[in-house]
Amino acid sequence: MLSPERLALPDYEYLAQRHVLTYVEDAVCQLLENKEDISQYGIARFFTEYFNSVCQGTHILFREFSFIQATPHNRASFLRAFWRCFRTVGKNGDLLTMREYHCLLQLLCPDFPLELTQKAARIVLMDDAMDCLMSFSDFLFAFQIQFYYSEFLESVAAIYQDLLSGKNPNTVIVPTSSSGQHRHRPSTGEAGTPEGVEASLFYQCLENLCDRHKYSCPPPALVKEVLSNVQRLTFYGFLVALSKHHGINQALGALPDKGDLMHDPAMDEELERLVLRWRPHRSSRQHRAKEPGAFGYQRRDKLEALQTVPPASAPTPCLYQWEPIE
Amino acid sequence: MAALPVPLPSAKMAAVEKRRQAVAQATSFTDSGRPGVPRTAATAESEEDFLRQVGVTEMLRAALLKVLEARPEEPIAFLAHYFENMGLRSPANGGAGEPPGQLLLQQQRLGRALWHLRLAHHSQRTAFNNNVGVAYECLSASGRKKKPGLDGRTYSELLKRICRDGEAPEEVVAPLLRKIQCRDHEAVPLAVFRAGMLTCFVLLEFVARAGALYRLLEDPGLAMADRRLGQAVLDTLEGALQASDDTAPARYLEAGSRLGPDSLALAMDRALVARRPSAPMTREEFLEKAAALFIAKVKPVG
CATH class of the missing domain: 1.20.890 (cAMP-dependent Protein Kinase, Chain A)
Structure with missing residues (x-):
């Protein structure tokens, strides 16, 4: 108040x-x-x-990527929209590849960069086997961390690299480019050297980072909690822990808890209603979609259409390839 | 959203710039009707002219000034309401055709006045006072035949609406209304109007807080509060309010200390020390008694 x-x-x-x-x-x-x-x-x-x-939060539908990531509210709205539109994929237990998830993302945002989807997939898959199948919830929570805290993770990656190479990370300010160098993971086979970096030192650097970071960071107390459970950890180990943390999901506020991800009776009812309403009028609705919409109406129509796409066809991404907003 | 760190202005501006370019590209791409002219300085200027001509510039300026005056917690929702109200006012909307009847006009005026009154929380005194002034003018500029001015009937009607929308039980606020209402035919000066509105809003907040207090006292099993416990809290409240009778600042401090957690806890502890079963106190009763303490301090009009 x-x-x-x-x-x-x-x-x-x-x-x-x-x-x-x-x-x-x-x-x-x-x-x-x-x-x-x-x-x-x-x-x-x-x-x-x-x-x-x-x-x-419907303002981000079918908008350009630069707008979708412009504010924390837009990012949260996009995550929510993605979940609501495609949660049926998860409900049916379908597993999709990174490219297929990327197609789904592009349905909501035509110029969504592939790089971001790849990074999210890397959190789930933990290695470079990028054509593996992922469950909806695994991808969603990894994607959430990667998308919402994008800039923060860039800085974390740089700090991690410095720690690995033994530099004093506190001299690092912010990475100047988003070069993919951090994707290089320490080879696990190196004789004698334990994998990853020491958690407490890592936390000190991250705490420092959160203090001066101008973009959204996860709550430092929760980061501390994540890091206090382990002695050493790798960069991807850290991201996985972030993506699976309840508290961080709650603090972000876009998605429900993992257990409730598929539970949305109001939405089910709505879907049911839409399917019923949509079926007999399929042709007229398609016709309407071609008219220039008043404000966002056209978009909402599209969204309804999206929500009613039977999920069984999900693994064929080309079906989803909609033309960019006319 | 509030807890998120703020991007620095420079970063934000860069993002906005990028977006603008993207939008500009998108538009030149979409404008199929017109030849694909890239957006030059000339078109940017004509857009600015267009915005000025149709009144967007002025409208947004006024809206942003209102946002800055009220500093709402949720500025975007505030803007949505702001424009919604503006849309309802404009004759282009809905009521095209015959002019609305006298009764409808009166309702519209009330609605508009209410909207102004709610723009800023009463603790932001300057903004609230400005809005009270605007609401007063909205209501005074009534029928063509009558002299301008606000009559007691409209004023009472407005008070009732505020209380009703405030979701306070009727029997709780009724004593206040009796105290600060004017007679139907009386002219209500701005000072009385302002005091009435302020008192009403403060009471509503007081009742809301009393409701929160009751929830704390409530026995989760019974959904009722213990009577002795409730009474002890009310007595402490009464004592504190009496202490603040004088306007000397020290009295406010005293009132505050009487309501401090330690003295309140002491009173509650004393009330509960004899663990005898006692009658429950309902929420309505608690609210009514708490509100009565407040209303007792309100000076009646006239």
């Missing part, structure tokens, strides 16, 4: 902290793209729809 900290911030910082200007600017961009709509519905209505959809 009362948060004096918020009230004491300078105007610009308050707006920046809540990303108000990001959304206002985006709203204007969207408005300029849909000038015809505002003459019909009015500007106020347009903005109402826009800001409501931001609140509900």
Whole structure:
């Protein structure tokens, strides 16, 4: 109710902290793209729809990647949308490959970078056998960590590399490029050297990193908890532990606990209703999708269509390859 | 979201820039109707002109100023409500055709006034006072025949609406309404209006907190609080409120210390020391008694 900290911030910082200007600017961009709509519905209505959809988290559907990752709220909304749209995949116990998951991601965000999907898959698979099959929940939780804490993990990777090579990591500021050097894993076969780095030293560096990191970090207390259970660990061991940690999932707030991932009676009911409604009108709906939508309606139509795609066809990714937003 | 660290402005601006480019590309790609002209400085300028002409610039400026004045916890939801309300007001929406009837107009005015009143929490006194002023003007600019000014009937109606929306039980707030209501035909000056609104909002918050307090006292098994326990808490509250009768700052400190965890715990402990069974106290009764303590301190109008 009362948060004096918020009230004491300078105007610009308050707006920046809540990303108000990001959304206002985006709203204007969207408005300029849909000038015809505002003459019909009015500007106020347009903005109402826009800001409501931001609140509900539907604003990221079918948007460009740069927008999807622009704010923590957008990232969380995207994770939620991905889960809600494709949770039937998990419910049916289907296992998919990295490329297939990538196709699913591209359904929601046409220019979603493959690199990010690969990184998430690496957390699950722990080795370079990238064509292995993964369960939906394993991929989802690994993807969540990789996507939401992307910048943080870049820095962690750099710190890890420095620790491995025996440099003093506290002199490292932030990696200057996202070169894939950290993907190189220490060869397990090296004689005599134990794998990974020492957990307590690693934590010291990460604590330091969280303090000065300008992007989202997992709560330091939970990172400490993860690292205090082991003596030594590898970079991917650390990522796996993060992705499986309940508390971190809760702190992030986009997905339910692993046990509840498939449990969503309201959604099931909704799906049921949509399937019933959709089936007899398939042709008319397809027709409607071709009309220029008013605001986000067109997108919502598409989403409904996505949700009703029978999951049995999931392993054939080409079926899903939708054209980019027209 | 609040706990997440903030990206530095420079990083954020860079992200925005990148996005703009992406959007610009996307638009030039999508504009199938027009020839594929890349967005040059000239088109950017014409877009700016367009935004100014249709009033977007002014509208957003006003909205952002409201955001900064109210500093809401959830600015995006705030903006959604803000524009929703604006859309309801504009004649282009819905009510195209015959002008709305007198009764509907009155309802709309009330709705608008309520919306202004809720924009800022009452503890943000400057913003709240501004909004009270705007709400007062909304309501005063009533019918064409009558002289401008706010009558007691509208004022009472507004108070009732606030209490109803505040989800406080009716019997709890009714004594307050009796105290601060004006007669139907009376003209309500701004000062009375302001005091009435403020008191009403403070009471609602007080009742909400009392409700939270009751939940703490509640026996989870019975879903009822022990009467002696409830009474002990109420007595402590009463003592504290009496202590704050005087406006001297030291009195507020005294009131605060009486409600401190140690003295409250002591009172509760004393109440429970004799472990005899006693009658339960319902939530309604607790709220009513707590609210009565507050209302007793409200000066009646007139």
